[in-house]
Amino acid sequence: MLSIQSLRKTFIARDGTRVNAIDGVSLDVEQGKLLTLLGPSGCGKTTTLRCVAGLERPDSGLIDIGGRRVYDSAGKVLVPANQRGIGMVFQSYAIWPHMTVFENVAFPLRVAKDRKYGREEVAAKVNRALDMVRLGGFGDRAATQLSGGQQQRLALARGLVRAPSLLLLDEPLSNLDAKLREQMRFELKRLQLELGITTLYVTHDQSEALALSDEIAVLNAGKVIQRGNPHDIYHRPNCEFVADFIGSTNMVEGTVEGAVGADGKARVRTAQGHIVCTFAQTIGAGSPAEVIIRPEDVVVSASGSGENTLAGRIANRIFLGELIDYEIAVGSQTFRVRSRPDWDFSIGSAVALRLPPEKCIGLPRPAAGSPEARAHHEAG
Amino acid sequence: MSAGNDAAFGTSNTLAARLAVWLSPGRLLLFLGVAIGVWLVFVPLGTLVYISFSKDTMLGPGPATISNFIDAYSARGIPQLIGNSLVFASGTAILTLLMGGGIAWVVERTDAPWRDTFHLLALMSFAIPGLLTTMAWALILSPNIGWGNGLLKSWFGLSEAPFNIYSMGGMIWALSSHYFPLAYLLMGPAFRVLDIRMEEAAVVSGAGNWQVATRVTMPLLRPAILSTLLLLFVRGIESFEVPRLLGMPARIHVMTTEIQHATASAPPKFGIAAALGIGLLLLCVLGVYLYRKATANAEAFATVTGKGYQPTPIRLGGWRWPVAAIVALSFFINLGLPLVTLLWQSFFSTIAAPSIEALRKASLENYHFLIGYPVFRTALKNSALLGVLAATCVTALAFMMAWVAQRMMKKQGWMLDAIAFTPIAIPSVIVGASILFAYLVIPLPVYNTIWILLIAYVTMYLPYGMRFASGGLVQIHRELEEVAEVSGASLGETFRRVLLPLLAPVLVASWLYVFVLAVRELAASIFLAGPGTQVLGTISLTMWEEGGSFGAVCALGVIQVVPLVVIVFIMRRIERAVRVER
Numbered sequence: 001m002l003s004i005q006s007l008r009k010t011f012i013a014r015d016g017t018r019v020n021a022i023d024g025v026s027l028d029v030e031q032g033k034l035l036t037l038l039g040p041s042g043c044g045k046t047t048t049l050r051c052v053a054g055l056e057r058p059d060s061g062l063i064d065i066g067g068r069r070v071y072d073s074a075g076k077v078l079v080p081a082n083q084r085g086i087g088m089v090f091q092s093y094a095i096w097p098h099m100t101v102f103e104n105v106a107f108p109l110r111v112a113k114d115r116k117y118g119r120e121e122v123a124a125k126v127n128r129a130l131d132m133v134r135l136g137g138f139g140d141r142a143a144t145q146l147s148g149g150q151q152q153r154l155a156l157a158r159g160l161v162r163a164p165s166l167l168l169l170d171e172p173l174s175n176l177d178a179k180l181r182e183q184m185r186f187e188l189k190r191l192q193l194e195l196g197i198t199t200l201y202v203t204h205d206q207s208e209a210l211a212l213s214d215e216i217a218v219l220n221a222g223k224v225i226q227r228g229n230p231h232d233i234y235h236r237p238n239c240e241f242v243a244d245f246i247g248s249t250n251m252v253e254g255t256v257e258g259a260v261g262a263d264g265k266a267r268v269r270t271a272q273g274h275i276v277c278t279f280a281q282t283i284g285a286g287s288p289a290e291v292i293i294r295p296e297d298v299v300v301s302a303s304g305s306g307e308n309t310l311a312g313r314i315a316n317r318i319f320l321g322e323l324i325d326y327e328i329a330v331g332s333q334t335f336r337v338r339s340r341p342d343w344d345f346s347i348g349s350a351v352a353l354r355l356p357p358e359k360c361i362g363l364p365r366p367a368a369g370s371p372e373a374r375a376h377h378e379a380g
Numbered sequence: 381m382s383a384g385n386d387a388a389f390g391t392s393n394t395l396a397a398r399l400a401v402w403l404s405p406g407r408l409l410l411f412l413g414v415a416i417g418v419w420l421v422f423v424p425l426g427t428l429v430y431i432s433f434s435k436d437t438m439l440g441p442g443p444a445t446i447s448n449f450i451d452a453y454s455a456r457g458i459p460q461l462i463g464n465s466l467v468f469a470s471g472t473a474i475l476t477l478l479m480g481g482g483i484a485w486v487v488e489r490t491d492a493p494w495r496d497t498f499h500l501l502a503l504m505s506f507a508i509p510g511l512l513t514t515m516a517w518a519l520i521l522s523p524n525i526g527w528g529n530g531l532l533k534s535w536f537g538l539s540e541a542p543f544n545i546y547s548m549g550g551m552i553w554a555l556s557s558h559y560f561p562l563a564y565l566l567m568g569p570a571f572r573v574l575d576i577r578m579e580e581a582a583v584v585s586g587a588g589n590w591q592v593a594t595r596v597t598m599p600l601l602r603p604a605i606l607s608t609l610l611l612l613f614v615r616g617i618e619s620f621e622v623p624r625l626l627g628m629p630a631r632i633h634v635m636t637t638e639i640q641h642a643t644a645s646a647p648p649k650f651g652i653a654a655a656l657g658i659g660l661l662l663l664c665v666l667g668v669y670l671y672r673k674a675t676a677n678a679e680a681f682a683t684v685t686g687k688g689y690q691p692t693p694i695r696l697g698g699w700r701w702p703v704a705a706i707v708a709l710s711f712f713i714n715l716g717l718p719l720v721t722l723l724w725q726s727f728f729s730t731i732a733a734p735s736i737e738a739l740r741k742a743s744l745e746n747y748h749f750l751i752g753y754p755v756f757r758t759a760l761k762n763s764a765l766l767g768v769l770a771a772t773c774v775t776a777l778a779f780m781m782a783w784v785a786q787r788m789m790k791k792q793g794w795m796l797d798a799i800a801f802t803p804i805a806i807p808s809v810i811v812g813a814s815i816l817f818a819y820l821v822i823p824l825p826v827y828n829t830i831w832i833l834l835i836a837y838v839t840m841y842l843p844y845g846m847r848f849a850s851g852g853l854v855q856i857h858r859e860l861e862e863v864a865e866v867s868g869a870s871l872g873e874t875f876r877r878v879l880l881p882l883l884a885p886v887l888v889a890s891w892l893y894v895f896v897l898a899v900r901e902l903a904a905s906i907f908l909a910g911p912g913t914q915v916l917g918t919i920s921l922t923m924w925e926e927g928g929s930f931g932a933v934c935a936l937g938v939i940q941v942v943p944l945v946v947i948v949f950i951m952r953r954i955e956r957a958v959r960v961e962r
Contacts, residue, residue: 055862081865088866094859098881107877108867158867168866 001198002029002052002166007061009047021047022058023222029215032196036209039219040245045202046170048219052200053088053168054081066165083113087159087197088168091175093151095143101154102139105129108162129157132191149180153187160195167192167199173208185211206246210234218242236280239363243292250298250335252291253365256283265357272310272331277360288365295338297359300326300345304352308360312353314345328353407871410788413780414796420839421802423822424814428661431817432654436647441821448651453659457633462659464548465634468623469616471552472559473609479556479714480563481605483707487564488571491693492704498711500952505715506561507944509900511621511920512937516718517554518625519725519930521545527721527733546630555622557714559615563608570604603674610671614664618807620903625924635660636809640906643813650817657810668805719941726935746935755919756936762830763899763916770837771895775887777838778845782853783879787861800846803839811840812904828910836904841894848893852886885954892947892954899940916940 009022022044029035037045050056052063054070057078063071065086070079087108096104105126109117117125130136133153138146146154152172159167172188173181189212192199203209209216210230217227218241226238237243240251254270264278268289277291312330324344326337328351335353345351432448434441452458483502487495520528523541532542544550574597582596623634633641635656642653696703724734727742750756781800785793803811815836819827826832856879864874880887902917909918916936923933 053862053866055865081862082868082870084866085868086866088863090859090863092857092859094857094863096860096864096878096882107864107869111864111867111869111873111877113868113870155863158863162868 001031001033001066002027002035002200003062003064004028004048004052005062007048007051007058007063009044009051009056009058020044020222022051025061025219025222025224027217027224027227029198029200031198033214034192034199034201034212036201036203036213036216037219038203038206038209038216038245040204043219044222045204045219049168049170049200049202052166053086054079054084082111085162085164086166086168087162087164089152089155089159089170089172091171093155093172093175095146095151095154097142097144099143100139101130101135101141101143101146102126104143104154105139105158105161108158112162125161126157129161132160132195133157133187148176149184152176152184156188156191160191160197165198167197169199169201171203172201174203174205181208188212210246218245220245237292237361238280240290240292243361243363248295248336250293250295252293252333254289254291256285256287256289256362258285266362268362272333274307275355275360276308276357277362278358279362281364283362283364290363290365291355292361292363293355293359295325295336297356298335298337298339299354299356300328300337300339300343301352301354302345302349304354308355308357310353310355312351314347314349314351317345317347410780410784413777414784417777417781417796417842418799420835420842421799423818424806424811424839425802427818427821428654428657428810428814431650431814432658434651436649436651441650441817445651448655449658452652452655461633461635461638464627464632465617465636465660465663467548468551468555468619468627468634469613471548472555472616472619473612475552475556476559476563476612477567477605477609479560479710480565481567481608483560483710484564484567484571486703486707488568489574489694490696490700490703492696492700492707494704494708498707500948501711501715502561502564503948503952504945505558505711506565507896507948508558508715508718508941509902509917509937509944510555510558510619511625511900511902511917512722512941513558513718514554514622514625515920515924515930515933515937516721517545517550517557519721519731519934520717521550525731528717530733546626548632551622551626551632554626555616555619557718558622559612560714562615563612566608566611567604570601574600607671607674610667610674614667614671614805617660617663617667618809618903620807620809620906624921636807636903639809639813643816643907650813653813654817657807657813660807661805661810664805664807722934722937722941724934725931726938727931729929729931731930746931747939749932750935750939753932755914758912759914759916759919760939762833762913766830766833766837766915767895767899769834770841770898771891773834773838774841774845774894775849775891778842778849778890779853779883779887782846782849786850786853787858797846797850801843803841804843806840808840808901808903809907811836812907815839815904816907828913830913832908833905833913833915836908837894837898837901840901840904841897844893844897845890848886848890849883852883856882885957889951889954892951896944896947899944 004025004027007022007025011019011021013019025044025048027035037048039045047056051058058071060073065084069077070084071077106122109122109125126139127136130139133156135150135153135157143154173184176184185208201212213230215227215229216233218225218233220241226233226242233242234246237246243249252270252272252275254268254275257267257269260266260279260282265276266279266283268275268277268291270291275291283289310330312328312335314326315329315334316327318325322341324339324341326339328335328337330353337353431441433444433446435443435445435447483498486492487498520526521543523529523544526541526545529541529543532538545554578600579592579596582592587595618636620636623637627634628637639653639656639660642649642656725732726746728738729745732738778800781796785796789796815832819832826835860878861874864878869877900917901915902921905915905918906921909915920933920936923929
């Protein structure tokens with residue numbers, strides 16, 4: 001449905017250096033699916049979205065929407081934004097304050113070039129769009145009278161009114177407060193499923209991405225770092241950056257001891273002891289590696305020993321109601337551990353940390369000083 | 381929206397074909413606007429430099445020379461001349477700041493009564509043409525004919541007039557009473573955004589009132605004070621009306637009057653005038669440069685901290701009424717006295733002090749005379765027409781330049797901004813003089829028509845239009861336009877349906893503002909107006925200087941003031957509407 005190939009765009013930064021805003025991004029989204037571009041600010045996700053919308057002109061690459069070529073640097077094709085027939089919701093909502101709710105939604109129909117919409121047809125379509133986002137009956141209100149959440153839904157109705165083949169959402173929830181954001185997450189998911197509309201979603205919020213997406217593309221420094229469904233992205237990050245960006249993580253550096261077994265497991269020697277972990281890729285014995293484990297995957301107990309069990313001391317704790325966050329000192333390192341509230345330990349008590357081998361992800365670590373290591377460092 | 385996105389490459393990829401597609405009529409129009417703006421600013425500047433380095437001949441500029449500078453700056457009176465300009469400008473800046481800043485403090489920071497009225501009065505004072513205020517002060521404080529002096533003499537039994545308006549002090553006073561609203565308008569926002577919590581934090585830390593004022597409030601206000609002083613200084617040094625009316629009779633010459641004098645002498649000394657003009661221009665450029673530096677730094681002092689900010693007024697308690705009375709008195713003196721004087725004098729053909737017995741001689745004779753006076757009718761028509769045209773052109777050009785600068789040329793936009801702002805540093809006298817020189821040479825048939833006046837007005841007021849347009853456009857989130865584009869709207873539809881309705885209040889305010897300035901213009905017009913192209917400012921000056929028709933000049937002033945006051949009320953309404961919307 002949407003296909004992006006080798007998209008590139010550079011900006012000249014203030015200090016005169018060239019910055020690769022998009023550095024060879026290739027993506028495709030199947031009909032009816034929702035793909036999220038996830039990454040920190042400045043990773044190129046919004047620029048990519050704006051290139052798809054036609055608001056930004058890439059330097060090179062290809063963009064197809066619904067089989068129609070809208071951008072091709074080689075074939076000299078650049079379809080302007082107002083002829084791409086897409087729906088879009090902006091971060092600021094961009095609700096026109098001088099129009100009513102109805103007029104805001106009716107705008108795309110009123111400026112349509114391919115056909116003229118009669119008065120009744122406009123009314124019918126606008127009202128249907130407003131009903132869809134649960135703003136039915138709000139048509140006569142001044143757009144500025146709406147609350148933040150309502151404005152957000154109004155922006156969505158405006159994006160949907162033409163029944164576009166592609167919907168672009170640019171951080172649509174970031175201006176809402178936490179509670180409303182959670183509510184709108186469900187709303188968006190419902191709408192997207194109901195309408196089966198192909199959607200490209202941009203956000204820096206990992207929980208939003210995990211909650212809404214069929215697929216996630218994690219971007220950093222203009223490149224797609226990892227692509228996959230939410231489950232894989234969360235549980236099988238392919239690098240420290242992804243692991244760290246999607247949820248918090250503990251990272252232990254070490255060296256691989258012995259070959260990776262048929263089950264993908266290998267022992268890694270670290271300053272805190274040996275850790276058996278799961279590697280997704282083959283790695284030779286003696287290679288530098290890092291072990292990644294999520295705070296909620298660490299099991300804390302009063303005592304214990306054996307494989308993948310480390311001794312530590314509670315350095316700090318925060319009680320959060322449904323769970324407890326600990327900082328646990330293990331040797332020279334501090335682990336973050338998220339535990340059930342009944343595993344309650346006071347500050348200073350000695351504990352045992354069990355790291356389940358299937359939850360410990362082993363990743364190759366670039367040698368210090370190598371170009372990869374430096375890129376790695378900057379990315380983090 | 382980057383430069384290329386609403387245009388297709390098309391199937392052909394030759395440069396010309398692509399350019400043809402990209403240059404839609406809308407874009408072409410925009411570029412035309414930008415080109416005109418750039419032309420308007422560069423022609424007078426270029427001409428000024430060219431003339432100043434050319435030998436004067438009877439047939440226009442001759443061979444290159446630097447003798448103009450040598451002659452101009454080695455003349456006997458030159459230190460005195462520059463000294464007068466500096467004293468006049470600094471004196472005005474300081475007095476104006478004290479008056480306007482004080483009122484701004486009362487209106488923005490205290491709970492004194494009548495604050496809304498004071499704001500309106502300040503706007504009104506600004507709308508009254510400086511020429512009229514100056515004439516009124518001459519009628520009040522002239523040592524011979526001033527009724528104010530007469531009144532004081534009889535009250536206190538003085539044998540000599542206590543005040544002489546024809547002096548440096550008188551000049552400073554007259555200009556300050558015209559410009560103090562400018563200081564008010566510049567200082568007002570600074571007081572408004574000053575976060576009271578910063579002062580509260582000082583109080584909580586144990587500081588006394590004096591310490592709060594000197595260690596917190598004043599340092600926070602310093603950028604605003606400095607920038608206001610600099611702008612007022614520039615305004616003062618380029619002021620023409622006051623030195624012409626009050627300084628010349630007292631032989632206190634300043635640079636602006638000297639430049640005008642050089643071009644009006646026989647034979648005209650254009651080279652000398654241009655050389656003096658360069659000096660004046662450099663002074664103004666320096667002032668504006670320092671001003672912009674001060675305001676750029678002011679951002680580091682930005683004290684509004686987002687949401688929930690609610691300025692709390694200072695409670696004056698028992699001082700509420702006395703403070704309000706002092707401000708009211710200052711408006712009575714600065715606005716009331718001149719207006720009353722104009723109105724009163726307009727009913728008499730000879731100099732008349734306000735008194736009951738004089739009333740018997742009051743008549744509408746002056747108004748009858750004016751209505752039947754063809755020169756007046758032509759000037760009124762010209763001024764009104766020029767006001768409308770200048771306001772329309774400035775607003776349209778500034779809007780186009782601001783849009784292109786902000787939306788199409790993200791990187792180079794500052795250059796357009798800078799170009800449009802340049803005339804703020806060019807004194808009106810220089811605009812007038814250099815346009816006069818320029819269009820003697822440039823083969824455009826505008827000489828001795830009202831079009832040459834229009835060119836001057838649009839040049840001078842472009843910065844104000846730009847300020848409105850640019851400020852308004854910044855407030856409009858780009859996404860409001862982008863979403864229209866994505867929704868399928870063409871550039872024209874986006875302008876018509878989204879941008880213009882949103883910007884309407886700002887554009888109307890800009891239009892009215894420029895109209896007010898254009899109708900009362902004198903300093904540039906005096907170079908460019910000729911028979912049949914006189915404007916209200918130039919005929920007022922002529923009638924005044926010929927003497928004998930003070931009453932008629934005052935009637936002319938009244939006729940000008942009435943519509944200007946109406947416009948101020950309209951602007952105030954717009955200002956309110958805009959404020960409510962945000």
